[in-house]
Amino acid sequence: MDYLAATAEKRYLMFISQNYSYAILRPLQREILARGGEVKWFFYGDEVNQNFLRSDESCLETIDDVIQWQPDISYIPGNVIPNFIPGKKVAVFHGFNSGKLNRKGYEDHFNIRGCFDLYCTQGPNTTSKFEELAKKHGFFLTKETGWPTLDPLFSKIENNPYVDEGDKRQTLLICSTFSRNLSLAPKLYEQIKAYSEQGKWRILVQFHPKMPSELVDKYKALQNDNLTFVETDNVLPLLQAADVMLCDTSSILLMFILQRKPVVTFCNQAPGEHLIDVTDVNKLTEAIDYAFTQPAELMAKIEHFCQQLHPYQDGLSSQRVLAASNELLLSNPVLKPKPRNFIRNFKMRRKLNYWRW
Structure with a gap:
């Protein structure tokens, strides 16, 4: 039938x-x-x-x-x-x-x-x-x-508002869950603030809608030519616009990795070979730089993981x-x-x- x-x-x-x-x-x-x-x-x-x-x-x-x-x-x-x-x-x-x-x-x-x-x-x-x-x-x-x-996600989003064709820098998307014990937002604020001042990457930031408002306001205050804070009901254009994600244990990282793009996590609750997990803030920059190179060994592990997570790309x-x-x-x-x-x-x-x- x-x-x-x-x-x-x-x-x-x-x-x-x-x-x-x-x-x-x-x-x-x-x-x-x-x-x-x-x-x-x-x-x-x-x-x-x-x-x-x-x-x-x-x-x-x-x-x-x-x-x-x-x-x-x-x-x-x-x-x-x-x-x-x-x-x-x-x-x-x-x-x-x-x-x-x-x-x-x-x-x-x-x-x-x-x-x-x-x-x-x-x-x-x-x-x-x-x-x-x-x-x-x-x-x-x-x-x-x-x-x-x-x-x-598996077809190009036309007129993506988060893609800047004129900016040749690599794009880092930072996402975080709202759970106080798991969230990277309060733990990495000073480091992300430094990134926003350095301008090495173009940074997009998006948090879970239940994130405490005072923390959201702190990150909104960081906005400049290097960092944009995004509030949206549709994260797919954000996922397509970025080259690498920095995340914690939020499930949004799994949506991102299905594009066959690397994810750096901070103190992930369930780390695996498909992720670059960091527990020391002093090693964070090195891990992000490594992710941007899309090393072959890591990409093979990501592909294997994606076939188990969500094999459908049609x-x-x-x-x-x-x-x-x-x-x-x-x-x-x-x-x-x-x-x-x-x-x-x-x-x-x-x-x-x-x-x-």
């Missing part, structure tokens, strides 16, 4: 809680609309800026509106969705598995919260684990599709996610009931102020 053709006249909800989710789901939205499906957005929580919604996109204002609209499938780049929303729930992830551990010492990427019917995984190194978990729990399926977010991951979702909807496989999640669903009801049963 052609599951892509089955998209026509079906309803797809984009359930988001962060601004970066726009870029995650828009490639998928494009495929749905091209095949006659209908798309609506819903903003969960208070951290999504509705101004990023485009004039040709529409949102449902309340949870009552969502339920009345009766979506067939909901896509969630976050961790949770209320169980009282109709239709199938599909997890598409808000990033790659960067090795971050939760408070219980488990990899947070594989935390099964009992909300989803299908996990659309990004590559072999996460698919096998989710397949094991699917067999263990029995209430969801796993399908390796690649990540829709990256579809535009820009068709959105199509695979859509086909897998429609297959789930139409085949309606027999699965165990999802956990009731009384406490989690009560919290979501309270957050949404929704008390109908």
Whole structure:
């Protein structure tokens, strides 16, 4: 059966809680609309800026509106969705598995919260684990599709605002997670300030949206002809514009490395041969210089890593996610009931102020 053709006249909800989710789901939205499906957005929580919604996109204002609209499938780049929303729930992830551990010492990427019917995984190194978990729990399926977010990454972005053809310097992109224990931003401020004054490289800086505002303001104050601080809901143009990334344990480094470009990390929680990890700030400059040379041995290790992380470079991951979702909807496989999640669903009801049963 052609599951892509089955998209026509079906309803797809984009359930988001962060601004970066726009870029995650828009490639998928494009495929749905091209095949006659209908798309609506819903903003969960208070951290999504509705101004990023485009004039040709529409949102449902309340949870009552969502339920009345009766979506067939909901896509969630976050961790949770209320169980009282109709239709199938599909997890598409808000990033790659960067090795971050939760408070219980488990990899947070594989935390099964009992909300989803299908996990659309990004590559072999996460698919096998989710397949094991699917067999263990029995209430969801796993399908390796690649990540829709990256579809535009594998074609050149025209008129990229972060590319300066007139500046012949190499470009360093600095990204950081917001976690106080993991973030390079407070630890490397003085070093990055020195780089901005030296002008050896053209520097772009972009932080996780949850980064403390006082730290963001400090870095914004560094802006000059050598350093630009960027706030955006779409990081893909930034990734394409840079030659090397400096990062910590943020999963954005995995998106960058899929371009087959080197990454220098500072005190990475899960270092590997594909990364140039530094724990001594005095060795940071040497490591960045080395990365810019793209040494053959390092590039071979990066290629091997990418084949396990996300082997798809065809820009068709959105199509695979859509086909897998429609297959789930139409085949309606027999699965165990999802956990009731009384406490989690009560919290979501309270957050949404929704008390109908």
